[in-house]
Amino acid sequence: MRISFLGGAGTVTGSKYLVEDESLDGPILLDCGLFQGLKNLRLKNRDPLSVDPTKLSAVILTHAHLDHSGYLPLLVKNGFKGPIYCSDATFELCKILLPDSGYLQEEEARYANKRRFSKHNPALPLYTQEDAEKSLSVFKPVKRHNKIKLGSNASFELFNAGHILGSSFVRIQINGKLIIFSGDLGRPNDSVMKAPEDLVDCDYLVVESTYGNRKHDNSNPIGLLAELAQDAWKNKAVIVIPAFAVGRAQTLLHLFADLKNKGQIPNIPIYLNSPMATNVTKVFCDFQDDHRLNEQQCHEACEVAKYIRSPEESKDLNTRSGPMIIISASGMATGGRVIHHLKAFVENPKNIILFAGFQAAGTRGASMMAGAEEIKIHGQYFRVKARIVNIDSFSAHADYSEILNWLDSAKKAPMKVFVTHGEASASDSLRQKIEEKFNWNVEVPFLGESKELS
Known part of the structure; x- marks a missing residue:
């Protein structure tokens, strides 16, 4: 099994994790988000993916935020036929967010062309509202805690991540090996969202680190x-x-x-x-x-x-x-x-x-x-x-102490942890904290890096 960090590594945005194994029906993407923020990151949205979209067998989506879902219309436009698996609530939100994203990109391109402040002539949207609406046809919502087949000896299931409506962490099973992608983790005492479910058994864990070096203010x-x-x-x-x-x-x-x-x-x-x-x-x-x-x-x-x-x-x-x-x-x-x-x-x-x-x-x-x-x-x-x-x-993101408490809910230690979805300093800080508290094998992958998992 191989995992490639095509986004969400060294940065908070652009989450895309490619999983490859012979037991899968084809390579799968875990999340498919837009890069946001710094210009050099946003420009990566225009770069071709390192995997042919037509070769992908599935996408599994943790939640609807655009830094996790916003590249999907372009993926479908470039030949991906689906399915896109996600929770029911995530699908309902994507019906709203993705067409809106396409519309806003068209509006910004029109405004840039009208005011002529873009360096590109003409300025073009990354994708359109129509592209986004077409991508919705390949979504396949599934229930949490149901095992869904991905190949001859491969499956996945969703668990509540408590971040936003519909958000999930994902456990993929391939030939008996278990890998969990945390997606974005919510907080145990959020005023609106329910707490994340406990961390279930896994051999490998990919965990977010948005607030890997910070604790939230406890003021009211x-x-x-x-x-x-x-x-x-x-x-x-x-x-x-x-x-x-x-x-x-x-x-x-x-x-x-x-x-x-x-x-x-x-x-x-x-x-x-x-x-x-x-x-x-x-x-x-x-x-x-x-x-x-x-x-x-x-x-x-x-x-x-x-x-x-x-x-x-x-x-x-x-x-x-x-x-x-x-x-x-x-x-x-x-x-x-x-x-x-x-x-x-x-x-x-x-x-x-x-x-x-x-x-x-x-x-x-x-x-x-x-x-x-x-x-x-x-x-x-x-x-x-x-x-x-x-x-x-x-904040709807767990801080480092809340992430550590979530990790502490695991009944057994994973063989390896990959810290992602954070600025470099936040990811490295969380790496150190996990090593100090649990003595686990932890690594911070860089953007574009691939890892073979035995």
Whole structure:
């Protein structure tokens, strides 16, 4: 058996792990995500894969986030016939995320051509909305804990990873050998998502390290949210929250609804300006086994914000004054409607830009978090005068102590652990921590590296 790290190694994005063995019907990909963040990473999305898509026998998808799923439309466009295995909830989310991704790429290409700020003439999308919709036809959702055949003596099964709706870690069995891919691991005490299932037996483990060198702030995020909302009300300010459309947006809606119900914040207008997040919020109520919210809480989360649907409504928000709260994608401020809100509100010192999730290197979010005095949007520079706030405890990724606790739930030690899905310093830090705590054989693979597993 051989595993090749085609993405998600040395970086948080672009997860793609190629597994090859004679017992498989053909090579399989574990996740198929987009590189995001730094330009040199994004350019890799244009590079051909090191495996012919027509030769792949299957893709197994851990969850719907684009850094794990966003390359699938291009894979299908280039000849992959399927199947794409995933959980039911992940499929429902991909029906929303992938066409939206194609649409946004088309929009950005059109905007670049109109304003002529791209170095490419013409600027072309990586794939289109139509490409994304075609890729949905080869998805094959499966239930967790069901063993699905991949070949003569090969199978896989899914387990709840607790990261977002539908997220799973995957155990693949090939000729009696077991390899687990953690995907993105959630947190044991998340306010919305259920805790990840315990780590089951495996011979090899590929584990994420997004927060491999950090512990989350244990301060109360609800108290800080209330304080910020009260400040915005008092100062007639605008709070812009770049939020991941899947997971973070729903958590924020739930918490704001709870705060309003308890009278802990004024009746400040809240707008959800992300068509994708709007659709995802509705899906949440269909998969209550995946999260902690009851039917009433789901309803309240859906009702707390006014949904902004049309581009005209979105543009109108930028002409209004506070107090108001705008929740909008994308979560790292790399695209989507939120960048237009940043253009409108980031230069006003009374406004607040609130980050509530991981910001990958090279993104606008990471730049603002690092104290950038200006940001570039659509070829123009905007001064960062607004107050920049980060609530780290909102993260849907396990920190290093939570990852170690998850590893400690294993009944037997794996023969080898590969640490991936993290910046180089985070992955190496987690490697050291695993070696120190468990004395396991741990390695940090580099991008493009292949490993033979006996």
